[in-house]
Amino acid sequence: MFRFAKTLVVSVGVLMVASTTGQAQVIYGHENSNLAQANKAMMAGELKTASKYFGRAVKANLGEEKMVTALNNFCAVEYAIGHNENAEKVCSQAIGEDRRYWRAYVNRGNARAALGKQLEAEQDYERAIALKPGSRIAKNALASFRANTSTQLAKAQP
Numbered sequence: 001m002f003r004f005a006k007t008l009v010v011s012v013g014v015l016m017v018a019s020t021t022g023q024a025q026v027i028y029g030h031e032n033s034n035l036a037q038a039n040k041a042m043m044a045g046e047l048k049t050a051s052k053y054f055g056r057a058v059k060a061n062l063g064e065e066k067m068v069t070a071l072n073n074f075c076a077v078e079y080a081i082g083h084n085e086n087a088e089k090v091c092s093q094a095i096g097e098d099r100r101y102w103r104a105y106v107n108r109g110n111a112r113a114a115l116g117k118q119l120e121a122e123q124d125y126e127r128a129i130a131l132k133p134g135s136r137i138a139k140n141a142l143a144s145f146r147a148n149t150s151t152q153l154a155k156a157q158p
Contacts, residue, residue, distance in 0.1 A: 032060050035070055042077060050077045058090075068098045075107045079114065087111035102131035106141050113145055121145060 038053035054074035062070055071094035078087035091108035094101060109124030125142035132138060 032057050032062055047077050047081045068094050068101050072104045079111045084111045084114040100131055102128040106138050
C-alpha cells in the first residue's frame with residue numbers, strides 16, 4: 001500500500017511538472033549508502049564492518065520493506081560475531097516491524113539459544129515454521145536446536 005501511494009505521488013508530481021513546463025523531469029532516488037556498504041561487507045564476509053554499516057543504515061528512513069530486511073540482516077551479522085544480546089534486540093525490532101517475517105524468528109531463535117533462553121528460542125523456531133511451513137531453514141534450525149538441547153541434557157545427567 002505504501003509503495004502504491006509513493007508511486008502515485010511521484011507520478012502526479014511528474015505529470016504536474018510535464019504539464020507546466022512541457023517536459024517531464026525525472027528525479028532518481030539513491031539507495032542508502034550505508035545499507036549498500038553493509039550488504040557488500042556482509043557478502044564479503046567482513047562481518048564487523050557489515051555490523052557497523054547496518055547499525056547506521058537502520059537509523060535512516062529506509063521504508064518498511066527495506067527496514068525489515070536490513071534489521072534481519074543486522075541481527076544475523078550480530079549473532080555471527082557473537083553479539084547475541086544485540087542480535088536478539090535487533091531481531092525483535094524486525095519482528096515489531098513485520099510480525100510475519102519468519103526469517104527474523106529464526107535468527108532471534110539462534111540468538112536466544114546462544115543466550116541460554118531455550119524455551120524462547122524453541123518458540124521462535126516454531127513460530128517461523130508456522131509462518132512458513134515449507135521452509136527448510138526454519139525446520140533445520142529447530143531440528144538442530146532440539147538435537148543440541150537433548151545432547152546437553154544427556155551430558156548433564158549423572
